[in-house]
Amino acid sequence: MLNLSSLVGFLVLGFIGWVTYKLFIWPFYISPLRKIPGPPPESIIFGNFKSVLTKEEPFLKWIQKYGNIVKVNGIFNRQTIVVADTKIIQDITLNHVYDYIKPPEMLNDFVLILGRGLVLAEGEEHKRQRKMMNPAFAHNNIKEMVPTFIRVASTLKELIEDKINKGESEINLTPYISKATLDVIGLVGFNYEFNSLTSSNELADAYASLFSNATNPVARFFISVLSSYIPIVRNIPIDINRRFKNACVVVDRESKKLMEEKNNEAKNGELKSKDLLSLLININKTLPIEEKLTDEELQYQIMTFLIAGHETTSSTTMWALYLLAKYPHEQDLLREELAKAFPDKSKFNPSFDEINSLEYLNCIVKETLRIHSPVPMISRVNVEDKIIGGYLIPKNTTIMIALSALHKSTEIWGPTANEFDPKRWLNPLYTKNVTNYNFLPFITGTRSCIGNKLALAEFKILLSTLIRNFVFQ
Ligand code: HEM
Structure with a gap:
């Protein structure tokens, strides 16, 4: 019979054996992924994770060195595939889209701030939500949002003017742009006045604590990744976890309130407002019961729009301003184009078609998105075994599409791929390669992003207003 100490010894040995197998034997001698080229792990515990966090463009460098399909080791040598091959991307995003789901561990944190809305829904649930939501994002509805973009951009302009008049010449714009895009999504999303540019608001403060005002975004990211291995990490009572949880409580409460208010309003007949939530509620009423969004799903869409439509647009605007400050000649060219199209800057009131007809603005927008994609990488997990690029990829492997690495490929963009050069978008030598x-x-x-037309129009209006009125250095 086993006594207690031999049982403990047996368990300890078993554990050591299991750890050795998982960390050192499986990834390097057995896993089918071992055949895929990639950087050697830099640490037993953290794999290549340190390079991902600290090095500049590590994925681009690995793809340039090892090819369009690369294996990277994560924490505890968990292997991930990084792809930058257009045929594989077509398969993942179009041909077999529902064979690839968002990484389930992503859900743990994201579901708390996004809900199971369009971004996190999968399979049939996604198909149903997307089909009913597409009409709300149609061209004609986005056109009607332009006056709101102009109104918020003009409040932002006045706020900066006010600071300049008070003698400030160096202004950190990040929190203001973030507030402007939050105000926009509040209005066009739900007809909700955050007024975060000019006053304080609990929901706006909750988002600021998650993003623009986050005390330590790298630590938050690290906790998020680590908790996918050790879930208890997110419950450790430290400030960073407390702030995240408090923000989630506010987001949940306020988005529920918004949904209930609109639903009550809708009991009196069709909603007249053209915000996304009103459009969704009107569409929902016309659908058969099995296609309708539930109240909970409607609330999730509010949470989804707030996150998906807020920081992405603000970070793109910030990058554009940074690049234009770095390349003053490009900034002047854009200002000239704007001055020619709208000679009286106090009456800057373009329509959707007018703002989209500006050629150079369009080039700057695309070049900013190319050089600094706000979403540099997307992740998926294959639900069944797949042959990708000639390699067997066992089910449940995380596959990352390196958007930012593709955007800087010298095969597509030539030797100047790393440089900000908006004019390249007028050069058929490059544009003929773009797909x-x-x-x-x-x-x-x-x-694909359901909000792309909205985001582009909003970005163009914000950028044009700022460049027409101020010089960025
Ligand atoms: C410059 C701004 C933006 C960029 C670069 C961007 C980029 C993206 C990307 C890359 C995805 C795919 C993510 C994935 O599948 O893993 C996505 C999805 C999505 N985006 Fe955006 N986005 C922007 C603005 C917006 C705005 C303004 C909204 C809404 C108001 C929005 C709503 C969504 C939604 C709902 C999805 C999920 C779509 C689906 O899975 O069917 N985005 N976005």
Whole structure:
């Protein structure tokens, strides 16, 4: 019979054996992924994770060195595939889109702030939500949002003017741009006045604590990744976890309130407002019961729009301003184009078609999205074994599409791929190579960004207002 100490010894040995197998034997001698080229792990515990966090453009460098399909080791040598091959991307985003789901461990954190809305829904649930939501994002509805973009951009302009008049010449714009895009999504999303540019608001503060005001975004990211291995990490009572949880409580409560208010309003007949939530509620009323969004799903869409439509647009605007400050000649060219199209800057009131007709603005927008994609990488997990690029990829492997690496490929963009050069978008030498599968800031296919037209129009209005009125250095 086993006594207690031999039982403990047996368990300890078993554990050591299991850890040795998982960390050192499986990844390097057995896993089918071992055959895929990639950087050697730099640490037993963290694999290549340190390079991902600290090095500049590590994925681009690995793809340039090892090819368009690369194996990277994560924490505890968990292997991940990084792809930058257009045929593979077409398969993942279009041909077999529902064979690839978002990494389940992503759900743990994201579901708390996004809900199971369009971004996190999978399979049939996604198909149903997307089909009913597409009409709300139609061209004609986005056109009607332009006056709101102009109104918020003009409040932002006045706020900066006010600071300049008070003698400030160096202004950190990040929190203001973030507030402007939050105000926009509040209005066009739900007819909700955050007024975060001019006053304080609990929901706006909750988002600020998650993003623009986050005390330590790298630590938050690290906790998020680590908790996918050790779930208890997210419950450790430290400030960073407390702030995240408090923000989630506010987001949940306020988005529920918004949904209930609109639903009550809708009991009196069709909603007249053209915000996304009103459009969704009107569409929902016309659908057969099995296609309708539930109240909970409606609330999730509010949470989804707030996150998906807020920081992405603000970070793109910030990058554009940064690049234009770095390249003053490009900034002047854009200002000239704007001055020619709208000679009286106090009456800057373009329509959707007018703002989209500006050629140089368009080039700057695309070049910013190319050089600094706000979503540099998207992740999927294959639900069944797949042959990808000639390699067997066992089910449940995380596959990352390196959008930002593709955007800087010298094969597509030539030797100046790393440089900010808006004029390249007027040069057929480059544009002839561009396809939906190699320039994809909003990805492409069935799960592409539903808000892309909205985002582009909003970005153009914000950028034009700022460049027409101020010089950035
Ligand atoms: C410059 C701004 C934006 C960029 C670069 C961007 C980019 C993206 C990308 C790359 C995805 C795919 C993510 C994935 O599948 O893993 C996505 C999805 C999505 N985006 Fe955006 N986005 C932007 C703005 C917006 C705005 C303004 C909204 C809404 C108001 C929005 C709503 C969504 C939604 C709902 C999805 C999920 C679509 C689906 O799975 O069917 N985005 N976005």
